[in-house]
Amino acid sequence: MRQDTNNLPDVVYDVRGLNLWYGETHALKDVNLQILKNHVTAIIGPSGCGKSTFIKTLNRMIENVPGVRTSGEILYHGRDIFDKDLRVEELRTKVGMVFQKPNPFPKSIYENVLYGPKIHGIKNKQLLMEILETSLKASALWDEVKDRLDDNAYGLSGGQQQRLCIARCLAVQPDIILMDEPTSALDPIATSRIEELINRLKKDYTIAIVTHSMQQAARISDRTAYFLLGELVEYDYTERIFSNPRDQRTEDYITGRFG
Amino acid sequence: MDGRTDVRKMIQDNISHKANRVDAVMPKFLLVMASMSVLTTVGIVLTLFFDAFKFFRQVPLSEVFSTDLAPLSADPSFGILPLINGTIFTSLIAMMVAVPIGLAAAVYLSQFASFNKRKVLKPMLELLAGVPTIVYGFFAYSFVTPLLMRLIPSLGSKNVISPGIVMGIMIIPMVASLSEDAMNAVPDAMREGALGLGSTRFEVAVKVVLPAAISGIVASFVLAISRAIGETMIVTIASGSNKNFSFDITQSMQTMTSYIVEFTSGDAGAGTTGYYSLYAVGLILFVFTLLMNLLAQYISKKYREVY
Ligand SMILES: Nc1ncnc2c1ncn2[C@@H]1O[C@H](COP(=O)(O)OP(=O)(O)O)[C@@H](O)[C@H]1O
Ligand SMILES: [Mg+2]
Numbered sequence: 001m002r003q004d005t006n007n008l009p010d011v012v013y014d015v016r017g018l019n020l021w022y023g024e025t026h027a028l029k030d031v032n033l034q035i036l037k038n039h040v041t042a043i044i045g046p047s048g049c050g051k052s053t054f055i056k057t058l059n060r061m062i063e064n065v066p067g068v069r070t071s072g073e074i075l076y077h078g079r080d081i082f083d084k085d086l087r088v089e090e091l092r093t094k095v096g097m098v099f100q101k102p103n104p105f106p107k108s109i110y111e112n113v114l115y116g117p118k119i120h121g122i123k124n125k126q127l128l129m130e131i132l133e134t135s136l137k138a139s140a141l142w143d144e145v146k147d148r149l150d151d152n153a154y155g156l157s158g159g160q161q162q163r164l165c166i167a168r169c170l171a172v173q174p175d176i177i178l179m180d181e182p183t184s185a186l187d188p189i190a191t192s193r194i195e196e197l198i199n200r201l202k203k204d205y206t207i208a209i210v211t212h213s214m215q216q217a218a219r220i221s222d223r224t225a226y227f228l229l230g231e232l233v234e235y236d237y238t239e240r241i242f243s244n245p246r247d248q249r250t251e252d253y254i255t256g257r258f259g
Numbered sequence: 260m261d262g263r264t265d266v267r268k269m270i271q272d273n274i275s276h277k278a279n280r281v282d283a284v285m286p287k288f289l290l291v292m293a294s295m296s297v298l299t300t301v302g303i304v305l306t307l308f309f310d311a312f313k314f315f316r317q318v319p320l321s322e323v324f325s326t327d328l329a330p331l332s333a334d335p336s337f338g339i340l341p342l343i344n345g346t347i348f349t350s351l352i353a354m355m356v357a358v359p360i361g362l363a364a365a366v367y368l369s370q371f372a373s374f375n376k377r378k379v380l381k382p383m384l385e386l387l388a389g390v391p392t393i394v395y396g397f398f399a400y401s402f403v404t405p406l407l408m409r410l411i412p413s414l415g416s417k418n419v420i421s422p423g424i425v426m427g428i429m430i431i432p433m434v435a436s437l438s439e440d441a442m443n444a445v446p447d448a449m450r451e452g453a454l455g456l457g458s459t460r461f462e463v464a465v466k467v468v469l470p471a472a473i474s475g476i477v478a479s480f481v482l483a484i485s486r487a488i489g490e491t492m493i494v495t496i497a498s499g500s501n502k503n504f505s506f507d508i509t510q511s512m513q514t515m516t517s518y519i520v521e522f523t524s525g526d527a528g529a530g531t532t533g534y535y536s537l538y539a540v541g542l543i544l545f546v547f548t549l550l551m552n553l554l555a556q557y558i559s560k561k562y563r564e565v566y
Contacts, residue, residue, distance in 0.1 A: 061455065066374070093457035103448035106471050116456040119466060165452070172456055 010037035012176050012206050013058060017072035020053060022065065027053045029230045030072075035176070040202050042221035042238065043210045046253070049227040051210040052100075055178050058208065059095040060088050093120060096174035100181045102161035104153035104168070109145050112153050112164055116172035131171050139167035140197050159190025166197065176206040184212060195220050214254055218242050226250045307545060310538035317532050323539070326504035328513075330522070330533045337536050339543065341504040345512035346547075349423045349494050350487040352508070356427025357483055361434025362476070368435070369442040370464040381436075388432040396496035399425035404497060417499025417511035426493050430483045437482065441475025442468050474562035478555040485551035489544065491516035515544045 013035035020028035027050050035041050043051045056062040058074065060081060074081045081091055093116070104112050113132050122128060132149070136142040141163040145156070153164055162182060169177055179198075183191040198207060198220050211217050217224050218238060225235040226247075234241060234250045245251045315323070318337050325338035364384060368377055404421040408414045414421075445468050453463040469476070499511030500521050513521070522537050 089457045097455035103452040119462050
């Protein structure tokens with residue numbers, strides 16, 4: 001699938017004409033966008049513009065909300081995720097998700113990280129220990145927790161819990177990680193640690209991150225998508241969005257004249 | 260004239276004239292009402308203790324904790340073990356019915372049922388809890404026992420299995436409803452976390468929600484056991500009054516509660532040892548259920564998940 005000839009990066013998600021309704025509320029309006037491999041894609045926009053809705057549609061988590069309807073296509077590596085034959089569990093093992101508030105399970109650190117591998121049938125003890133260590137190292141948490149892997153995850157600080165959730169997500173070796181305002185519940189120091197982490201992860205992963213902070217988008221992302229009232233107003237290289245936006249509405253937003 | 264001043268003056272007048280008597284008396288009256296139930300409980304416990312004490316003075320402990328129960332014979336004997344045995348067997352069978360069914364119902368209702376199904380099913384389930392126990396007893400004796408006799412020809416017309424099963428049915432709503440509450444209290448964020456890792460809904464229920472709610476669930480079991488231990492009508496009607504010490508659940512066994520029923524409805528003369536034995540059995544029953552309730556509280560505190 002690689003389009004080497006044009007030297008273009010792989011497309012992980014190709015969203016085509018996506019509409020979404022909560023009952024009568026038209027929350028996403030004809031969204032077209034491509035998420036590129038090994039890129040960090042930031043999704044910004046004022047509160048209520050549909051950022052969470054959009055990102056939750058990518059792994060079909062949105063279906064847990066009663067009365068949601070969609071139209072259009074979302075191709076994940078060329079395959080429509082709304083395809084009847086597609087198993088949503090399979091999609092979600094490849095598409096990891098990190099939530100706004102850290103949500104570890106009320107289990108030990110060990111059990112949290114290995115939850116995914118275990119339910120997906122990995123039993124070999126040695127392999128599990130390897131996964132544990134790699135995931136915790138990749139999420140920059142290993143040094144802080146390696147001596148208390150059996151402690152309950154709720155004994156960790158908020159920032160550590162969020163990194164644990166990232167480790168839990170990495171443990172099933174996803175292809176892309178979706179993050180919905182992962183630092184909004186954290187203090188500035190914990191936030192900068194997560195940002196560093198994202199910078200390191202993008203070497204091996206594709207990341208789509210919703211953020212309410214334009215500075216954060218500017219710091220960590222390669223591409224930025226600006227949503228307003230359910231519409232994708234502009235999607236471009238992050239530098240371009242912040243230095244030379246094409247749409248007046250984008251400019252208003254990033255210069256602080258809006259929201 | 261300014262209307263506002265008028266209202267202010269009226270309020271001031273009313274406040275200064277308001278009688279304080281009601282406010283002074285009311286809390287005391289409420290306290291008396293509230294104390295009523297506490298005092299009653301204390302009274303019951305004291306009566307139990309005093310009359311049970313008289314029993315234990317007349318009957319040596321070695322006899323009390325024997326398997327020999329013959330309160331009405333010429334040479335009476337008051338071993339309580341057959342009654343404890345009967346109580347444990349009926350309660351165990353009840354739990355074997357109520358735990359799996361109640362838990363399955365709770366998992367279904369809280370994790371799978373759509374809003375509309377839940378709206379219909381839950382009240383129906385709770386209706387079970389409102390059926391008078393005498394009806395359950397009759398149901399056990401005249402319906403379940405004959406049905407079971409077709410499967411087990413040697414089944415006695417009074418036996419332990421049938422009331423055990425029916426008692427289990429009776430406490431299903433208790434297990435289901437309390438367990439469901441415990442599972443509903445698990446935050447949605449945790450379910451989303453598990454779903455996001457590719458869990459099926461069943462995996463979410465069993466691997467995440469159940470463990471997170473375990474303290475509430477186990478507490479519901481313990482409360483259900485204590486309900487089964489104290490249940491009277493069903494066992495009196497369907498399990499009979501056989502005082503032999505045996506482990507044969509196809510035959511009649513007497514429980515602590517039905518012993519008390521048998522004796523109070525007969526004519527145990529006040530002051531006789533048999534009369535005091537009622538209080539002794541009552542006291543033991545009380546201690547049993549009290550321990551169960553304490554255990555339930557302990558479990559829900561100790562294993563309460565922090566999230
Ligand atoms: N569960 C829901 N039911 C109905 N409407 C919803 C629901 N969730 C979000 N919405 C609506 O959809 C729009 C987009 O919401 P959301 O995606 O949460 O915005 P954002 O994450 O950008 O703040 C809002 O108008 C919101 O009111
Ligand atoms: Mg949001």
